[in-house]
Amino acid sequence: xxxxxxxxxxxxxxxxxxxxxxxxxxxxxxxxxxxxxxxxxxxxxxxxxxxxxxxxxxxxxxxxxxxxxxxxxxxxxxxxxxxxxxxxxxxxxxxxxxxxxxxxxxxxxxxxxxxxxxxxxxxxxxxxxxxxxxxxxxxxxxxxxxxxxxxxxxxxxxxxxxxxxxxxxxxxxxxxxxxxxxxxxxxxxxxxxxxxxxxxxxxxxxxxxxxxxxxxxxxxxx
Amino acid sequence: xxxxxxxxxxxxxxxxxxxxxxxxxxxxxxxxxxxxxxxxxxxxxxxxxxxxxxxxxxxxxxxxxxxxxxxxxxxxxxxxxxxxxxxxxxxxxxxxxxxxxxxxxxxxxxxxxxxxxxxxxxxxxxxxxxxxxxxxxxxxxxxxxxxxxxxxxxxxxxxxxxxxxxxxxxxxxxxxxxxxxxxxxxxxxxxxxxxxxxxxxxxxxxxxxxxxxxxxxxxxxxxxxxxxxxxxxxxxxxxxxxxxxxxxxxxxxxxxxxxxxxxxxxxxxxxxxxxxxxxxxxxxxxxxxxxxxxxxxxxxxxxxxxxxxxxxxxxxxxxxxxxxxxxxxxxxxxxxxxxxxxxxxxxxxxxxxxxxxxxxxxxxxxxxxxxxxxxxxxxxxxxxxxxxxxxxxxxxxxxxxxxxxxxxxxxxx
Numbered sequence: 126x127x128x129x130x131x132x133x134x135x136x137x138x139x140x141x142x143x144x145x146x147x148x149x150x151x152x153x154x155x156x157x158x159x160x161x162x163x164x165x166x167x168x169x170x171x172x173x174x175x176x177x178x179x180x181x182x183x184x185x186x187x188x189x190x191x192x193x194x195x196x197x198x199x200x201x202x203x204x205x206x207x208x209x210x211x212x213x214x215x216x217x218x219x220x221x222x223x224x225x226x227x228x229x230x231x232x233x234x235x236x237x238x239x240x241x242x243x244x245x246x247x248x249x250x251x252x253x254x255x256x257x258x259x260x261x262x263x264x265x266x267x268x269x270x271x272x273x274x275x276x277x278x279x280x281x282x283x284x285x286x287x288x289x290x291x292x293x294x295x296x297x298x299x300x301x302x303x304x305x306x307x308x309x310x311x312x313x314x315x316x317x318x319x320x321x322x323x324x325x326x327x328x329x330x331x332x333x334x335x336x337x338x339x340x341x342x343x344x345x346x347x
Numbered sequence: 348x349x350x351x352x353x354x355x356x357x358x359x360x361x362x363x364x365x366x367x368x369x370x371x372x373x374x375x376x377x378x379x380x381x382x383x384x385x386x387x388x389x390x391x392x393x394x395x396x397x398x399x400x401x402x403x404x405x406x407x408x409x410x411x412x413x414x415x416x417x418x419x420x421x422x423x424x425x426x427x428x429x430x431x432x433x434x435x436x437x438x439x440x441x442x443x444x445x446x447x448x449x450x451x452x453x454x455x456x457x458x459x460x461x462x463x464x465x466x467x468x469x470x471x472x473x474x475x476x477x478x479x480x481x482x483x484x485x486x487x488x489x490x491x492x493x494x495x496x497x498x499x500x501x502x503x504x505x506x507x508x509x510x511x512x513x514x515x516x517x518x519x520x521x522x523x524x525x526x527x528x529x530x531x532x533x534x535x536x537x538x539x540x541x542x543x544x545x546x547x548x549x550x551x552x553x554x555x556x557x558x559x560x561x562x563x564x565x566x567x568x569x570x571x572x573x574x575x576x577x578x579x580x581x582x583x584x585x586x587x588x589x590x591x592x593x594x595x596x597x598x599x600x601x602x603x604x605x606x607x608x609x610x611x612x613x614x615x616x617x618x619x620x621x622x623x624x625x626x627x628x629x630x631x632x633x634x635x636x637x638x639x640x641x642x643x644x645x646x647x648x649x650x651x652x653x654x655x656x657x658x659x660x661x662x663x664x665x666x667x668x669x670x671x672x673x674x675x676x677x678x679x680x681x682x683x684x685x686x687x688x689x690x691x692x693x694x695x696x697x698x699x700x701x702x703x704x705x706x707x708x709x710x711x712x713x714x715x716x717x718x719x720x721x722x723x724x725x726x727x728x729x730x731x732x733x734x735x736x737x738x739x740x741x742x743x744x745x746x747x748x749x750x751x752x753x754x755x756x757x758x759x760x
Contacts, residue, residue, distance in 0.1 A: 179673060179753050200677045207675020218670045218757065222369050235675035238354050276674075 126284065126316050127153040127176060132185035132195075134171050134339075145171045146182070146339045155283070156314045158307065160327035163336035169320045170288055172336065176318065177210050177286045178202045190283065207236040211277030213287040213306075217269045219261040225272045226257040232276035247275040251305055267298030274305060278315075285309075287319040291326060303329055363688040366660070367695075377656045378696040381736070384646030385700025385729045386707060391642045392725045393708040395635025397718035399628055406624045408543050410485030412587050413620045414594065416442075416580040416601075433614040435574030436477075438604060442580065446596045450585040453480035454577040456558060458565050463528040464516045471512055472553045473529055474578070475561020481507075483581050486550055491523040491538030494557055502559025506534040510542035511551040529554070530564045590619050639725075643732070649696070650736035657689050657744035668748050669756025682749035689741025690734050697733030701726050 134146040145168045153159055163169050174180040175187065178194055181202075187195040194205055211232070212218075219228045229244040248254050251271040261269050270290060277285055287306065291299030307329050310317045319330065327333050328347055335343045367374045418434035436454050443452040457474040478499045480486075486493075488507060498505055506527060513522045513536075522536040534556055542551055561567070568576045584590050594617050601615055661668070668681055708719040 174754055177673075179757075200679070203672065203675050203677040203680075206673065212673050214757070218666070218673075220667055220670065222365065231671070232674055234358060235671070235677070235680060238351060239358060 126155040126157070126190060127151065128188040129176075130186045132172075132175060132182045132187060134168070134175065134180070135183045144339060146175075148185070149339070149341055151334070151341060153316065153318065155316055156310075157332060158310050158317045158330045159319070160330040160333045161318065161320045161336060162322070162324075162327055162333055166338075167336040168339040169336050173286055173288055173318065173320055176284075177212060178205045203235070208280070209282050209284055211280070211282040211285045213270070213273050213277050213285065213290045215289040215292040217261070217266075217273045217293070219269055219272055219276075221261050224258045224260055225253060225264065225275075228261070228272055229275045229279050232279040236280040244275075244279055247279040248272070250278070250309075251275045265298065266294050267301055270294060270298070270302050271305060274302070274309070278309065278313075281313075283316060285315050285317045287317070289320050289322065291321070291323065299323075299326070359684055359687050360691070362684055363691045366664075366688045367691060370660075373656060374692060377653055377692050378699065380649030380652040381646070381693050381696025381733050382649075382700040382703060384642070384649040385697050385733050386704035387642035387645050388639050388729045388732070389701060389704025389721060389725055390707045390711070390719070391638035392635050392728075393704070393719035393721045394711070394717050395631060395638045396720040396722055396725065397712070399631035399635065400720050401718045402627050402631060403624055405543070406620050406627065408485060409620055410483060410583070411620060412584045412590070413483060413485070414582050414584060414590070414597075415618050416582075416597065417578070417616050417618075418576075419614065419616060432568055432570060432576040433605060434577050434580060434601075435570055436577055437574045438601060439477075439577065439580045441600060441604060442582065442597055445600060446593060448584055448586050448589040448593050450583045451479045451483050452580065452582040453477045453483050454558065455480055455579050455581070456561055456567055456576070457553075457578040458561075460529045460564065462512070462516060462554065464525065467516050469512070469515055471509075473561065473564070474553055474555050475558035475564075475567075476555055477558050480581065481555070483583050484550070486555070487541050488538035489541040490521070491536070493538055494555075499557045499559065502557055502563065504532055504534040504560050504563075505537045505556065507538040507540060507555045508536055509540050509549070509551040509553045509555075511549075512554055513539045527554075529556075532560065532564045534560065584619070587621065590621055594619060639728075646732060646736060650693070650740040653689055653693055653737060654740035654744060656692075657685060657741050658747070660688070661685060661744045661748040664748075665751060665756045665759035668751050669753050669759065672751070672753035673757060678749040681751075682745040685745035685748050686738060686741050689745065690737035693733045693737030693741075694730070697730040700733065701729055704729070 129149055129151040132146055132149040133144070136143040136145060149172060161169050161172065175182055182195050185195065186193055189205065189209065194202065197205065220231065223231065225248060226241065226244055229247050230239040230241060233239050233243065245254060245257060248257055251274050253268060253271055253275070256264060256268060261272070264272065290306065291302050294302060303326050306317060306319070309315060321327050331347055333345045333347060334341055416434060418432065439452050439454045443449065453476060455474045455476045457472050459470060460473045462469050462471050478496065481493050489510070493507060494505065497503070508522060516522065516527065517525065522539060525536050526533050527536060540550060543549060570576060584593050597617060598613065602613065605614055607614065671681060705721055708721050711717050712719045
């Protein structure tokens, strides 16, 4: 599913350069549930952004479902994101002026067009069909994150990426979100990558990848 | 495929609508700039069009297919100097006999005379006219009668007054049958002309009598060759398409009769109503465009306002753009979204501006301040210019938005 070879990411910082990733090699099979852990500044988010085609590596190659995507144009990357990748962010990133349903529809908007029925089904899947017409501000943090999950999944992407999905939630809502994500993974066989600081959450996953200073330092299978 | 495209556009329109509606105050202020600009364009151009329509209708009141020949050469920017006594009744007769496509010819001789009625007196242009002059020049009586064939032949001492002259001399009493002394003769008023409402050289301020009567009031000068001098020859062209040929024929005939050398300027001047109308309407068209151009400055300022707002809007919605990009929006999707939003604002402003401009033009017209005419051209121009302004001034902000890096955009507050 995902094959990273010698991936490096270097940011120019004026005269100097900031190396965030140095030679990451990683294989993730279809249907895997993987946690990425590491101290802050270890390059977790940068790695996830690269895998999510939001960014391009400075060097190295990245094959997604067998296709080399590390040299695509920004519009081509947009299309890859539209069809293959769902994102769940720490800060939810819902559009505040749209209803929960409209936010979910937005997930399909650039992947072939909206369909309110499918959006409603996705909301029901995360247990929020009765909140369809509420705005994000009228929802709890846990509910907002569930809307965000529905938005990510409504287009049926093969790959779901979550960047600390429980980081802004209390532990109870956090557990709910993790159970929603793991059950989706179990039902649909979706490939799920999740950044987390929480070892308990990481132990719901099949594999834990530890990053440090831009390198994979260890991998453990749970 | 076609249905998908339609759906995409509808979604983009809906997004633009949501963007506009969620910032009501800001959107209305932006729209206001465009509204004022478009309304100004519509109002000013309608004033120009109105002036044009009025001038054309005044010229048509002079009579259609009318050609007027006056003595002297026309000098632009200067006054026709002195009294030119080059045009004669004999010229008029020759034109009538030799030039084709002419249905009627009349001559007139004018002089400024003192008019006296009881205690009232005034100076007026008295014009002695030959038969058919009144018809050729489209002069209709509002009350009383015009001259009869016999009046012309006998040189009857009867007069037809211009509307203003009648008003000044007789006030509210009817002038018909009253006597007016002019110079050495006394005439009976038999009719009053319809008011033409024109200002320059208006028949409203003149008095008409048969030419034969005029000859008894003042001596009609003669040229050295013995021709009887006239102030003007007017004629009707029977076929409007031949107007230019008629003018050319008259020119060469008169040059021959006046024995002008090939290098000499004409000692007469020929005008046709058609020509005057087209010259004036061209001039007024330029004026209308000028007025529109001046008003467009406010439209330009409104457009800059739109650009300003769109730049702020893009900045404010950086995170939204990041989210959309993460969900797979291409650059095109983003810039179309913002472009439609800008065009939407200016289109709405354009429509409201057209209505407002129309209302103002109507009020100006109905209060009698100025004649205004709103033409379809003006409306189409104003609306398409306003949409164009939206696209033009929305392009840069939209392009800015589309180029945002999704990761940085997502990090924005």
